Amino acid sequence: MKPNFENYAVPGFLANGIHAGIKEDRKKDLSLIFSTVSAKAAAVFTTNAFKAAPVLLDMERIKSGQAQAILTNSGNANAATGTGGYQDALAMSRSLSQRLGIRDDLVLVASTGVIGRRLPLKKIESAMGRLIKGLKPEGIPIAEEAIMTTDRFSKIAMRKNRIGDKDIILCGIAKGAGMIEPHMATMLSYVMTDAAMDGTTLDAVFREAVAQSFNAISVDGCMSTNDTAIILANGMAGNPLIKGNSKSLAVFRGMLFSVLSDLSQAMVRDGEGATKLIKVSVRGARTIGDAKKVAYAIANSNLFKAACFGQDPNWGRIIAATGSAGIPLPVHAVELYFEGIPVFKKGQGISGNTKKLSKIMGKDDIHISVHLGMGSKAFCLHTSDLTYDYVKINAQYHT
């Protein structure tokens, strides 16, 4: 993260987070991001067939390309709650829009927490006045705190840049530590910017950035019912509209990619029980799809992840995972590297590097790179190790 900003304020955005009583401890569990004007909006959601009620509602609303508020509760996912749960999501939204005096369909809602329980609507409704009253420009980190569940630290990133003669600010927050893969599981991320953006361009660049950040990480290979990433661009910077294939879009894209990259890597680093951030690069593939298959086969191999925790340069497990990806490989062309040191070439291991490799495996950040020798496509993803604490967190977490 870059803590170079005095506060994480974005012109035209107010935010707040409070404890409404959804979580049993005293932690914050209700979060609001509010743009003083209706903003251009784009979003990406979980591809899980069992989408939570708030996801189903947002998928309808985002079609307009406009939104003004993101209301989130933590502690309850409002997932697997049937039609009643959908009504709860609507009621939660209405409770906010009526008090704010904005159009109800400009409210996006999100929920994260335990699955299968109905929302404590009364608690949410009776906390709404307090939530709105506390809205403030410097409230984004507080709103971020209120969307956390098992997260151990805050995830917030910000960039400033010039577009035309205007300063543009882009700030993103995220939550998520487990159940992350392959499509943004149990993760929420909201990006606020004061840039003036063409709606179609915003949607395209956001999808592209999400694909290379939140959809290129894996903690445990599990996919949630609630994943949501939203961007709001309220245009308060007054810059010339960013659109098409312009130079200003390139600047904006750079800011957005950089913020989402920070946030997604922070999620892996905060992965449940994680002690390491592992980068898996797959190069020399025939297609990006092939590269992805191999990268996920490695990143989701419990044997490889446990070896990382044990700091063991067990390249045999990486080769076995590579070979299990379902791609017909030219086995004598495949090469494997640890931080640039070759460990496998021409169908066999390269010995004599044990000390160097052990040193690499002892680091907090590890880079594994596989060259398939089939083409020029590549895919890179980040994952974490499999530890006692991962098992502990997920065996002790009770429904």
Next chain:
Amino acid sequence: MKPNFENYAVPGFLANGIHAGIKEDRKKDLSLIFSTVSAKAAAVFTTNAFKAAPVLLDMERIKSGQAQAILTNSGNANAATGTGGYQDALAMSRSLSQRLGIRDDLVLVASTGVIGRRLPLKKIESAMGRLIKGLKPEGIPIAEEAIMTTDRFSKIAMRKNRIGDKDIILCGIAKGAGMIEPHMATMLSYVMTDAAMDGTTLDAVFREAVAQSFNAISVDGCMSTNDTAIILANGMAGNPLIKGNSKSLAVFRGMLFSVLSDLSQAMVRDGEGATKLIKVSVRGARTIGDAKKVAYAIANSNLFKAACFGQDPNWGRIIAATGSAGIPLPVHAVELYFEGIPVFKKGQGISGNTKKLSKIMGKDDIHISVHLGMGSKAFCLHTSDLTYDYVKINAQYHT
């Protein structure tokens, strides 16, 4: 297992296992199964792109449909060893065939253990005389012991039945505890029978039985480079040749399915660190392929497996895994049961069963059943829980 037989002898088969010095402790590491006559043979191998040298050799040899010996070393997988490793597999085979005076291409070889190291050929060759000298009819359990790696207990099963007016015996052994899925990873299994079998029929029924046993279990979703399942039928029983779609084939199939079912479930129960045997049934699918996808999505969900270890009836994780299988589901038709008790129907959880469900999760054997409401196809697999010991075993196992 069924310990109802005084010894696990099969007419015409001799076996032995010894310590040749491949493993560093004093455990047995060289195993031989020998049929006194050339037997009809069939085999199924790993689908991993990086097949170990012995697998590559056996794949060639099994084409003849005949074999007489299975020579296995444990402690070294002879995998990722390049062309030199292939030469080692050939040399190991030749060392046996010359001493036994049999055709070299009737020897099948297998290796299991650490990846990426060359076989200690001299040790193997100098132990060969001792291995052969000790061959005996009651040696099958000793041969089984010598193929074990991280296994905590022996896996051996036997059935006897009448075909025509002859007694037929079928005995199977297996090793494997981790890296099991979806195609028989780091597992070896050998089946010996004195039945007289048509070769084509033997191949077909063995493939069918393997698909529903060894290929329907998952410990950790990892696939090995060395998996091998072999059946030898030496015809010593003198029964009328079993072939086609006969009644005698039905009897033989029953014996074979039952033995492989015992062996495969024993592997899951012995899964690295496992405390539970979990049966996942998926019914009501449009195709068997769809049912498999859902079953593996559940069985390989670390979140679900950790919840089983924690004895928590966390059905939300099963629903999330089901939804992540990549199949467009009729979410309101999907139903989930724990040992026949409904926990999820019509898109929402069914409350009020907490005590019963907690009791179920406390058992050693758990049965989870999902009905997709899309058709009539089904798939059933067995898996284990994710425990501290799984992480410990795989983090501490050093290359």
